[in-house]
Amino acid sequence: GQQVMQIPQYQHVQEGEDFTTYCNSSTTLSNIQWYKQRPGGHPVFLIQLVKSGEVKKQKRLTFQFGEAKKNSSLHITATQTTDVGTYFCAGPVNAGNMLTFGGGTRLMVKP
Amino acid sequence: EAGVAQSPRYKIIEKRQSVAFWCNPISGHATLYWYQQILGQGPKLLIQFQNNGVVDDSQLPKDRFSAERLKGVDSTLKIQPAKLEDSAVYLCASSLNRGGRAPDTQYFGPGTRLTVL
Numbered sequence: 001g002q003q004v005m006q007i008p009q010y011q012h013v014q015e016g017e018d019f020t021t022y023c024n025s026s027t028t029l030s031n032i033q034w035y036k037q038r039p040g041g042h043p044v045f046l047i048q049l050v051k052s053g054e055v056k057k058q059k060r061l062t063f064q065f066g067e068a069k070k071n072s073s074l075h076i077t078a079t080q081t082t083d084v085g086t087y088f089c090a091g092p093v094n095a096g097n098m099l100t101f102g103g104g105t106r107l108m109v110k111p
Numbered sequence: 112e113a114g115v116a117q118s119p120r121y122k123i124i125e126k127r128q129s130v131a132f133w134c135n136p137i138s139g140h141a142t143l144y145w146y147q148q149i150l151g152q153g154p155k156l157l158i159q160f161q162n163n164g165v166v167d168d169s170q171l172p173k174d175r176f177s178a179e180r181l182k183g184v185d186s187t188l189k190i191q192p193a194k195l196e197d198s199a200v201y202l203c204a205s206s207l208n209r210g211g212r213a214p215d216t217q218y219f220g221p222g223t224r225l226t227v228l
Contacts, residue, residue, distance in 0.1 A: 004153075033216070042202060042219040043154065088153050098167050099217070101153030 003027065003093040006102035014110050019076040021105035023089035030092060032065055032072045033099065038085040046074075061072075078110050113137065115220030117203050123226045129191040132223045136184065136205030142166075144217060145178055145188050148203040154202055160186060161208065193227045200224050 003026045013019050016043040031050045035043035047056055049065035049072060056063045062075045074081055093100040116135040121195050124130050136143050142167035157176065159166040163183040180186040190197055200222040205214035
């Protein structure tokens with residue numbers, strides 16, 4: 001079964017509202033990566049988190065790695081139409097460095 | 112720097128036919144991945160190569176799927192024979208492989224959208 005879960009699956013927001021997607025793993029992760037996939041496009045790497053409790057920011061995006069290293073979140077402040085897409089988290093759930101991707105959260109922004 | 116190249120971009124075949132996809136990774140990237148992404152789902156790793164050796168192919172349906180990376184650069188993924196449930200986007204990705212403990216950043220190609228009728 002799926003070992004990396006993301007919620008929600010879909011999120012509609014009005015432009016300017018905030019957005020958060022949550023990622024949970026069934027096992028402790030050594031690190032977690034986040035990717036963005038625009039409609040019709042391919043996944044593009046956003047960031048990697050390694051340390052317990054780590055918080056990283058990229059302009060309006062804030063990424064957090066949980067203290068137990070089993071969950072992570074991505075928060076977007078004041079969404080814009082350019083934020084539209086599906087956000088995936090991915091981590092090495094099994095032994096080795098192979099990534100297991102979550103199901104993604106599809107963000108839709110109404111102008 | 113050129114990105115990961117894939118061809119064809121689209122392919123429509125009938126069930127039980129064969130199909131092959133090609134990938135050219137970013138120059139210098141030792142690691143190459145093939146993913147299957149079914150509509151509405153996250154990418155699922157099928158096989159990972161390190162140079163021309165297989166690192167992991169535990170999720171590759173070996174009765175019908177095969178992949179090779181003979182010279183450690185380009186790779187091909189083949190499906191023979193195709194089934195309806197193979198309809199998906201097949202993504203190729205590559206990474207540097209710095210040899211550290213954490214997975215490297217993966218750079219994805221545009222994908223091949225396969226439709227099996």
